[in-house]
Amino acid sequence: MDIAPLRSAVSGAVLAAEDQGWDAARASHAGVGRPDVIVRVSSLDDVSEAVRFAAASRRVAVVRGGGHSAWCTLDEGVLIDLSALDAVEVVEDSEGGALVRIGGGARWGDVARILSDQGLGISSGDTASVGVGGLTLGGGIGWMVRAWGLAADQLVGAQLVTAEGEVVEVSDASHPDLLWALRGGGGNFGIVTRFDFRAHDLPAVVFAELGLSGDARTLLAALRDVLATAPRELTVTYMDVPAMDPNAPAGATIAACWAGADEDALRAALAPLLAVDGVVENDLAVREYPDILLDHPAPEPDQQMPGFIGGNTLVVDLDEATIDALVAFRESTPASVLFLRSLGGAYGDVPQEATPFPARDATWFAMAGGFDIPGLVDDAERARLASAWAAIEDRGAGVYGNFSTSTDPAFAERIYPTETMARLAAIKTKWDPRNLFARNHNVVPA
Template sequence: MDLAALRTAVSGSVLAAEDQGWDAARNSHAGLGRPDVIVRVDSLDDVSEAVRFAAAGHREVVVRAGGHSAWCTLDDGVLVDLTALDSVEVVEDPDGGALVRIGGGARWGDVARVLSDRGLGISSGDTASVGVGGLTLGGGIGLMVRAWGLAADQLVGAQLVTAQGEVVEVTDASHPDLLWALRGGGGNFGIVTRFDFRAHDLSGVVLAELGVSGNARPILAALRDVLADAPRELTVTFMDVPAMDPNAPAGASIVAVWAGSDEEALRAALAPLLTVEGVVLNDLAARVYPDILLDHPVPEPEQQMPGFLGGNTLLPELDDDAIDALVSFRESTPASVLLLRSLGGAFGDVPQDATPFPARNATWFAMAGAFDIPGLVDDAQRARLEEAWAAIEARGAGVYGNFSTTTDPAFAERMYPAGTMARLAAVKATWDPRNVFARNHNVVPA
């Protein structure tokens, strides 16, 4: 592979396996990837050159922003690292309010800090180091999902490098079908080098942390009932994790986030939950939004991710049977995790066909899985867990690609309804007919 011309054309760095800094450049949350070449871009032109190089050699393009694809190392192909494209610019929206133009390599913690200083916010991921690009293109279920919807719901424009290396400005006026596809259709259509979001006024947030003990079933039922009529400023997350990570205390907990600075409003909304046995309020205080984002540093290269037996689903109804199935799954295996996040509110206001994201009728997002650790899980247990999860997923109306644990290309068929997939495939055929951008939950060109 002759990299001389690419190195001449690119202002950033081009790395191959024999180059200094290779291991650091290929490390991610999933471990050490094995790409053919890494292009650490410094400019928009660099992105175009990298895509043209890949297309000319019939190589696939792999894109990195935050690097949080925890079950998928970046192997083979041309890895385009957008890290340096991390600008965050706030401008006046002609329709009123503020627009935020964010580079494709930016991460949500940096974005939140810039916006917080201006009294603004965007519903983002939970973790500071998560990339803006991957989260948004997959939809983006964040801590403000009931207040403002998905990250993708706040997307009003984008700058995109196509499979031919050309630069396109994407808006509802210029390329409505392409912008529709970017609001949840994944990285199938090009490399987004800039995202344009409509921001929201945000004076601050209130965070409540609740301890949970005993049988989780009545607690989750009470949490469901509270959220059925709660103001949309409230989004809650239930988490039950094993004693595996020293950075994450073992056991069950509830985190409630209020979009705004009204502590008494959050206290009032949670009051019915605090009457339930096993629930205790540990903390409730006003914060600035950047301070509530989690921080998960990249693991050491030799720390490989374990297998994961389970998945996620978008539940139209969290009824008692669904609660029992989820809690039973967690109880059946010590090395397992259970997560639920409330939906509804602004998430449910968006018409189903307005974005590719599935299941706008969902009221809860649920994820459960057992860690497939050699010596702890045998074949019989794997079969039992896979069967149990399949029954849980069948209760849902769709799955969330950003929390998927498989790299199987066929998984995309489970993410989108047939009509949505057909529309995505038509957009793909227009913008990437050779399927250069196939290293994702792939939509095959129509």
């Protein structure tokens, strides 16, 4: 492959396997990729040129923002690294509110810090190093999901480079079909080089950590009952993990975030839960929003990450049978994890047809899985875990693509309902008929 024309056309760095810095450039949080060439773009024009090169050379375009996507670890393709496009600009919108324009390579921790200095916030994920682009295009469940909805629900516009290398401005007034698709339809339709979000006033948050002991079924039922009537300012997570490292103590905990600085309001909302035997308050304090985002360092490039047998599901009714199935999965496998996050509130206010994201009637997001540790897990155990998880997923109303590490091209069929997939496929046909952007939970052109 002759990359000399590409080197001449872009102002950013173009790296091939023989170049210095290649190994570092192809490593990310998700692991080490093996692309044909890496383009570290430094401008909008660079993105267009890289896309045209990928199309002309008949190679798939691989887009990297934060670098947490497992799709970046596959072989071949033109890897387009957006990390230099990380500008954050706050302007006044037409209604006097705050509009935040964020580059496609920005990461949520940096964005949250800049916005916090101005008393603002956007519903993002819960990890600082996650990219704005990947999280938003997949929907974006985070600490403000009950207060403000998904990250995608706050998206009001975008700048996008098409499969032809052209630049389009996307809004409800211009290309509304494309904006609809970007609100949860993944990276199927082009490369978003700028996201425009509606921001919210957020002087601070109140964050609590609760220790748990006793029967997990009773505790989860109590947590469910509290969230059924809780103010939408409250979002909680439940985490039960094995002993993995000193920074992640084993056992079950609840974390709670209140969108605002009112400690008394969070204490009142949690009071029924704290009255349950086995629930204790370990910490509760006002914090700046960026300070509650997790900061996971990238693994060493040669570190082999264990496999994960399980998945996630969006649960409409967290009834006793579903709770029992989730807890039984965790109890049956010492090296496993169980995680839940509350939904509802603003998340459920959005009509199902307004975005591609599935299951707007879900009240909980649940994830569980066993670690496939070589030498400790055999084929029979793998089959048992897969079967147990499949039964749990069948209880749900949809799957959240951002929490899946699957690179199976057919996985998108598990994310989107049939009617949604048909609409996405029609939009894909219009904007990317050759499926240049296929390194994702792929929507195949109609």
